[in-house]
Amino acid sequence: MAEPGPYDAITDVPGIEVGHYTDLQNATGCTVVIARAGATPGVFQPGGAPGTLDTDLAVAENAVQDVHAVLLTGGSIFGLEASTGVRRYLREQDVGLPMLPEQPPLPIVMGAVVFDLHVGQPANPQAAHGRNAARAARSGPMRQGTVGVGTGCTVAKTGPPETNLKAGVGTASLVHESGLIVGAIVAANAVGDIVDPFTGELVAGPRGPEPGDMTRSSETLLNRSVKEFEALQQARSSVSADRAGANTTLALIATNAKLHKGTAKRIAIMGSAGLARTINPVFTPGDGDTVFTLSTGEVDVTSIPAMLTLTGTMAAEAVARATLRSVREAQSLAGVPSVSDWRASAHEIG
DSSP states (O other): OEEOOSSSSGGGSTTEEEEEEEETTTTEEEEEEEEEEEEEEEEEOOSSSOOEESGGGGSTTSSOOOEEEEEEESSGGGGGGHHHHHHHHHHHTTOSBOOSTTSOOBOOEEEEEOOOTTSSSSOOOOHHHHHHHHHTOBSSOOOOBSSGGGTTOEEOOSSOGGGOEEOOEEEEEEEETTSOEEEEEEEOOOSSEEEOTTTOOEEEOOBOSSTTOBOOHHHHHHHOOHHHHHHHHHHSOSSOTTSTTSBOOEEEEEEEEEOOHHHHHHHHHHHTHHHHHHEESOSOTTBOOEEEEEEEEEEEOTTSHHHHHHHHHHHHHHHHHHHHHHHHTOOOBTTBOOHHHHHHHHHHHO
């Protein structure tokens, strides 16, 4: 039996720490996931326009076997500047890959971006902000909602910009009786709606004309004429929901399972099903969705194929629950209401 961990967070995986840098004024930020002892990486990129850093390190045939941190950042590609600060902090902490005698180790940092430049002020996390996020990294309970990389995230963007809803960062975990632990962190910045796969509830869809109303994007898209598509495109700004790279959902799965880079990617692939269950439409040409895996290697699952399948199943479940929380825990910002505030507005009018 698998149940939520003590914190129901990715930090339930021993050796995993998470830290945020949040800039509410400019509606951006970054989140750093640290594995000080190193972790085996895997990466799967189902989105149409990913923006990433050093993800080739996770390719099975490449030499580096461990990474020490993953940066999830706002600010689009400019936000990757924050990775310099993450590396500097880890080097100061003597965390990294030993390379030369009597020289500091080389911290291995991967990363990925979300596009949030159209929310609040166009700004991006910088090196000092990445260092701040890394310094703040801790095990234990994790802040969720409009923090870190989720600060400028929005969802339900198939309609005009004024119909979007706020999203953010969420996390979840599962612990199996075998000792296997799988946790996930998700930053939802999707074109699509958020749907609860456990109940079928529309959690976040484009805002309707009345307070509290939401529509389902899939139904709208299927019934929209070519002329309506053309009119909507003309009404949008130069940054539209369907423009390549203008959206992205990032997910990171951590597990104490013992994996190699090939099986770590398989867990990322299976874990992406959690996004498919909760986001509709998903993996669009305008989304740069990227899923990471970090394996700390305490529990051997490769000798029993069904245990590897269990690991991927737990990953998908954790990703789905983390995605839901990324929206339900979000707070309104920069004129974009959260789901809770949008629904509350209906009661205020009533």
